[in-house]
Amino acid sequence: MKYGNVDFDTYFKNYPDKDGYFGKYGGAYIPDELKAAMNEITDAYFTICKSSKFINELHRIRKEFQGRPTPISYLEHLSKKIGQVQIYAKREDLNHTGAHKLNHCMGEALLAKYMGKKKVIAETGAGQHGVALATAAAYFGLECDIYMGAVDIKKQAPNVARMKILGANVIEVTNGLATLKEAVDAAFTAYMKDYKNCIYCIGSVVGPHPFPMMVRDFQSIVGIEAREQFIEMTSELPDAIIACVGGGSNAIGLFAGFLNEPVEIYGVEPLGKGTTLGEHAANLTYGSEGIMHGFNSIMLKDENGNPAPVYSIASGLDYPSSGPEHAFLHDLGRVKYDVVNDEETIDAFFTLSKLEGIIPAIESAHAVAYAIKLAKKMKKGSILINLSGRGDKDIDYIIERYGIR
């Protein structure tokens, strides 16, 4: 299938190119010291990911430790309530640790093991990536250093406790605003000093090459499983698929199974409180081209061209850019990116919980909210949502702010 000058029959062979570009997006805009480290990871990945030993081990881990394949559930009550459209969910909330993030963390940590590394390093904001990586590190017997801003450590006490129970070192970063940005800087500085012994594990399809490609490849299991399962359940492909987009890893994972199929694809961004800069994190919808955190993509910028402050009710979507592949698919028109706001998301959170017995992560509730809107417009056909994670982590916050609906 062709879209513009892009042939999706051969898409995964050609994108990204050898320098990590999806069209003009991607690349590796990093200091020379870090280039050597990234080249080492790229070379190792290209060799190791093709070996049957690595592939078989990852397959076994997914099955025996993560509980894959995760099922697809037909959302009968939700579908009936809306009308004629059949709505389904790919249940990444049932992946071990309750979200899709473990899919790439297990891949990254297995790569670290094959490369002979002793330690994995990362930053974390809300703590979700930190917990997933700490889980993977425990499984493989690797040391794990998680850099986290002092402000976030205070806010995210349960996740900090989880990381520590799993044996990770949570390193408090106190300079500047003491949040995610400072944690990224501290983690990269530590990594550059010690890259022979460790590997940096990025938490989404963002950052310099090879991470957008590698994380996509590890997450593509979601789309590969989903395509097969959906056909088995219904004898057809879904008419539309939907995922929420923060950095974009759960979305690209699902999309990877359907890019070359006649399926409408939607990425849902958080509109937060509204369209004013600072009140949302809908970078693909409202942003423009720019370089940050080592890659070229579409981003939200302030008046000086720096990453703008962003907001989302979902901490996992609270990021001023998205992966370069999303920027590419956006410009190409293969994926449509659209928004839902906080209110619509909270409604969907309660609706799915009550009608289906599934409490979604607030991130995933964005995809559910969009599915509800789209189903009303479509009148007939089927929709598959990527339910990227479960909502246990969000219930205290929701009850405190919104009560029971």
Ligand SMILES: *Cc1c(COP(=O)(O)O)cnc(C)c1O
């Ligand atoms: C982190 C997270 C997201 C957002 O990250 P992506 O890389 O955009 O997938 C979405 N859903 C859940 C449950 C998360 O934990």
